[in-house]
Amino acid sequence: MIEPSFSLRTPQGDERPRRVCDHCGFVAYDNPKIVVGAVVRHASRILLCRRAIAPRRGFWTIPAGYLELEETPEAGARREAREEANAAIRLERLLAVYSVPRISQVQLIYRAVLEHPAVSPGIESLEVRLFEPGEIPWDELAFPSVHWALRHEAEAEAGAPPVPFGNPDGQSGDRMPDGRALEREEM
Amino acid sequence: MIEPSFSLRTPQGDERPRRVCDHCGFVAYDNPKIVVGAVVRHASRILLCRRAIAPRRGFWTIPAGYLELEETPEAGARREAREEANAAIRLERLLAVYSVPRISQVQLIYRAVLEHPAVSPGIESLEVRLFEPGEIPWDELAFPSVHWALRHEAEAEAGAPPVPFGNPDGQSGDRMPDGRALEREEM
Numbered sequence: 082m083i084e085p086s087f088s089l090r091t092p093q094g095d096e097r098p099r100r101v102c103d104h105c106g107f108v109a110y111d112n113p114k115i116v117v118g119a120v121v122r123h124a125s126r127i128l129l130c131r132r133a134i135a136p137r138r139g140f141w142t143i144p145a146g147y148l149e150l151e152e153t154p155e156a157g158a159r160r161e162a163r164e165e166a167n168a169a170i171r172l173e174r175l176l177a178v179y180s181v182p183r184i185s186q187v188q189l190i191y192r193a194v195l196e197h198p199a200v201s202p203g204i205e206s207l208e209v210r211l212f213e214p215g216e217i218p219w220d221e222l223a224f225p226s227v228h229w230a231l232r233h234e235a236e237a238e239a240g241a242p243p244v245p246f247g248n249p250d251g252q253s254g255d256r257m258p259d260g261r262a263l264e265r266e267e268m
Numbered sequence: 269m270i271e272p273s274f275s276l277r278t279p280q281g282d283e284r285p286r287r288v289c290d291h292c293g294f295v296a297y298d299n300p301k302i303v304v305g306a307v308v309r310h311a312s313r314i315l316l317c318r319r320a321i322a323p324r325r326g327f328w329t330i331p332a333g334y335l336e337l338e339e340t341p342e343a344g345a346r347r348e349a350r351e352e353a354n355a356a357i358r359l360e361r362l363l364a365v366y367s368v369p370r371i372s373q374v375q376l377i378y379r380a381v382l383e384h385p386a387v388s389p390g391i392e393s394l395e396v397r398l399f400e401p402g403e404i405p406w407d408e409l410a411f412p413s414v415h416w417a418l419r420h421e422a423e424a425e426a427g428a429p430p431v432p433f434g435n436p437d438g439q440s441g442d443r444m445p446d447g448r449a450l451e452r453e454e455m
Contacts (some may be wrong), residue, residue, distance in 0.1 A: 085292040113335045148300045153367045181282040185337045
């Protein structure tokens with residue numbers, strides 16, 4: 082085997098630099114990634130998972146992850162809840178579309194309810210738990226968009242019209258709502 | 269230079285086969301792609317572009333294309349209108365979220381209006397035109413989702429609530445609404 086070696090070059094007929102293999106000319110087209118996830122309710126409680134993996138190991142998140150090839154966003158959101166919390170969920174509607182352009186992510190977050198109350202940690206979770214709204218560990222959330230989604234879920238529950246939310250004004254997902262910047266490797 | 273050569277293999281710690289380089293072990297992670305676009309109105313008329321490129325050259329479409337790295341979906345939708353129709357547009361809201369899982373696409377389609385009435389074909393368009401609703405060339409549309417978006421725009425214009433539409437019931441984007449199947453290379 083030889084060593085991988087790529088250079089940033091603009092392929093002929095293209096307009097942007099891409100990663101091009103120095104050995105064989107293969108062009109690695111990188112595209113923005115789609116994250117799918119759900120805010121999952123069981124009566125008044127909300128399902129959160131404590132992350133067992135980097136980035137942000139030990140912090141709480143909603144079940145979410147990368148959409149796979151040939152998967153619909155809805156199927157992906159259900160799969161992530163199954164993988165991270167052994168949770169069977171029923172999607173209600175699209176809660177929010179967020180974007181975090183610095184890391185080239187678009188997130189589709191759904192409202193959902195648990196089909197069965199039994200949940201348990203999947204391989205990527207240290208712990209899963211149903212939190213009453215007053216118990217949510219706001220200071221130990223993994224990502225800005227988890228904050229946003231939980232706030233928006235509360236607004237939806239309080240009767241906001243069923244129109245998907247977007248990023249809060251002026252927020253691009255680089256900082257937690259307390260102003261602390263996230264390192265790239267934390268996102 | 270050597271010849272590119274990839275095999276489908278499941279990398280260690282992964283769960284799905286990926287394209288792995290036979291020479292250097294580079295893993296080409298392919299992800300679903302995000303298409304962003306807009307149904308653009310000018311008074312009662314709708315902006316369509318006749319495609320100058322494959323797939324579906326010569327057919328009509330709304331301005332839309334792949335989201336680029338580090339771009340928000342809204343910025344991407346405006347860029348596509350500029351590139352394909354030299355159109356300056358103002359986005360109003362998210363009209364629809366469609367998915368075409370067979371080709372691993374998620375589409376975010378916005379409602380928009382023209383900021384200036386002057387439009388002209390960009391390099392990927394043979395022709396651009398503003399159509400009155402009764403003039404839309406339904407039999408010469410490029411893709412199923414163009415059909416869907418124009419129907420949904422008409423419903424929105426007729427007063428449907430401002431909740432994004434999804435795929436029409438039972439439709440996965442493999443066929444035009446007249447039932448004709450699209451070849452993969454046509455999508």
